[in-house]
Amino acid sequence: LDVIRDVEPRVADAIAQEVTDQREMLKLIASENYASPATLLAMGNWFSDKYAEGTVGRRFYAGCRNVDTVEALAAEHARTVFGAAHAYVQPHSGIDANLVAFWAVLSQRVETPALAAAGVRQVNDLSEQDWARLRAEFGNQRMLGMSLDAGGHLTHGFRPNISGKMFDQRSYGTDPETGLLDYDAVRAAAREFRPLILVAGYSAYPRLVNFRLMREIADEVGATLMVDMAHFAGLVAGKVLTGDFDPVPHAQIVTTTTHKSLRGPRGGMVLCDDSLAEHVDRGCPMVLGGPLPHVMAAKAVALAEAGRPEFGTYAQAIVDNARALAEGLLRRGAKLVTGGTDNHLVLIDVSGYGLTGRQAEAALLEAGIVTNRNSVPRDPNGAWYTSGIRIGTPALTTRGLGTAEMDEVAGLLDTVLSAASAAPAAKGGLSKAKHVLDAAVAEQVAKRGSDL
Numbered sequence: 403l404d405v406i407r408d409v410e411p412r413v414a415d416a417i418a419q420e421v422t423d424q425r426e427m428l429k430l431i432a433s434e435n436y437a438s439p440a441t442l443l444a445m446g447n448w449f450s451d452k453y454a455e456g457t458v459g460r461r462f463y464a465g466c467r468n469v470d471t472v473e474a475l476a477a478e479h480a481r482t483v484f485g486a487a488h489a490y491v492q493p494h495s496g497i498d499a500n501l502v503a504f505w506a507v508l509s510q511r512v513e514t515p516a517l518a519a520a521g522v523r524q525v526n527d528l529s530e531q532d533w534a535r536l537r538a539e540f541g542n543q544r545m546l547g548m549s550l551d552a553g554g555h556l557t558h559g560f561r562p563n564i565s566g567k568m569f570d571q572r573s574y575g576t577d578p579e580t581g582l583l584d585y586d587a588v589r590a591a592a593r594e595f596r597p598l599i600l601v602a603g604y605s606a607y608p609r610l611v612n613f614r615l616m617r618e619i620a621d622e623v624g625a626t627l628m629v630d631m632a633h634f635a636g637l638v639a640g641k642v643l644t645g646d647f648d649p650v651p652h653a654q655i656v657t658t659t660t661h662k663s664l665r666g667p668r669g670g671m672v673l674c675d676d677s678l679a680e681h682v683d684r685g686c687p688m689v690l691g692g693p694l695p696h697v698m699a700a701k702a703v704a705l706a707e708a709g710r711p712e713f714g715t716y717a718q719a720i721v722d723n724a725r726a727l728a729e730g731l732l733r734r735g736a737k738l739v740t741g742g743t744d745n746h747l748v749l750i751d752v753s754g755y756g757l758t759g760r761q762a763e764a765a766l767l768e769a770g771i772v773t774n775r776n777s778v779p780r781d782p783n784g785a786w787y788t789s790g791i792r793i794g795t796p797a798l799t800t801r802g803l804g805t806a807e808m809d810e811v812a813g814l815l816d817t818v819l820s821a822a823s824a825a826p827a828a829k830g831g832l833s834k835a836k837h838v839l840d841a842a843v844a845e846q847v848a849k850r851g852s853d854l
């Protein structure tokens with residue numbers, strides 16, 4: 403830090419404060435984690451200075467042999483960990499990975515036949531007239547994905563995101579009674595809408611998805627099944643999600659982030675079958691510029707970690723902890739979307755405490771518990787205020803907390819939310835929530851002799 407402090411002390415201070423915050427607060431954001439020192443060190447080094455557009459062994463810049471080494475290693479570990487035919491590790495983020503995947507499917511399904519019909523191999527060689535026809539065809543394609551309020555992600559066709567502009571989009575939701583995915587409803591929507599891409603995967607759905615059934619639906623309507631496993635990739639790597647719940651054997655294309663439950667550096671990745679590999683590898687220059695060699699080095703390290711047996715133990719502990727957290731909350735009377743969890747996340751409907759998601763998020767933060775507000779299905783408060791708080795266990799599990807501590811965390815959450823609810827924010831409720839939490843923690847520390 404002293405090296406940074408010599409140049410810009412405020413950055414050094416912010417980094418130091420961030421480390422303190424992440425150590426002292428309870429990190430319950432379902433999409434966050436703590437990467438290992440090996441991963442962080444692989445990311446913070448001279449690889450950052452290198453340009454390497456292209457793919458392994460076929461670069462548009464000289465001097466890329468070391469980048470080739472780390473990119474090939476990251477892809478090899480990814481193929482091994484997930485049992486995938488092909489891995490593309492260049493995307494800078496989950497959004498980039500999804501864009502690469504959308505264009506790969508479009509290019510395989512729309513561009514390739516159009517090029518063949520025009521008798522050319524490269525898009526650049528198309529006549530103006532054929533290019534205009536092709537562009538019109540791209541814009542005509544349909545995507546069916548999970549709706550945002552049911553737990554889907556912005557990139558699954560939500561209007562303000564580019565995916566909602568690239569595609570004519572429709573979404574499927576969850577059953578209003580149970581909150582669970584209704585595969586018959588997905589099938590009916592797919593039959594009627596006939597999408598080119600059926601997207602499965604989520605950011606805030608606390609249950610498992612049967613990808614075998616989703617592939618059946620995709621096949622029936624001639625769609626490509628794309629699974630965005632950004633949130634639960636760690637559970638797939640750790641072999642907690644297997645059989646029908648492992649997306650890799652079922653989907654033609656799978657995207658992920660590398661920084662959530664997978665516990666790697668911030669970044670994205672695409673896995674696919676052989677038929678899509680050459681289209682996915684065109685991510686640069688189709689969507690991406692130069693890859694981030696330092697991040698690919700860190701992906702190689704994190705994926706090597708994810709291939710070790712202890713990562714399986716970690717992944718199982720994430721799910722055990724989430725279940726314990728949900729049970730602890732339910733026992734204290736909290737209202738949970740779908741009534742519980744099967745994965746790493748829990749969605750609390752805080753209307754049960756008389757709060758909006760925004761009020762609950764603020765009260766918890768003031769008490770040192772970091773969460774994020776989230777819509778619940780058919781949320782009456784909209785996407786800004788929301789009625790939900792999404793929590794997840796990947797980060798606290800990395801810190802070594804187990805199921806007994808999860809029950810205490812459930813107690814802390816309930817204490818703060820009840821206190822905030824008893825005295826609304828406008829009347830100083832947040833300070834009261836903090837005061838009540840401090841007293842509750844002091845009581846627990848006295849009881850257990852621990853400093854949770």
Ligand code: PLP
Pocket residue numbers: 433494495496497498500555557603604605630631632633659669670
């Ligand atoms: N896909 C899903 C399912 C996500 O939850 C997220 C992150 O929130 C993304 C994609 C986007 O990832 P990133 O923030 O790295 O672009």
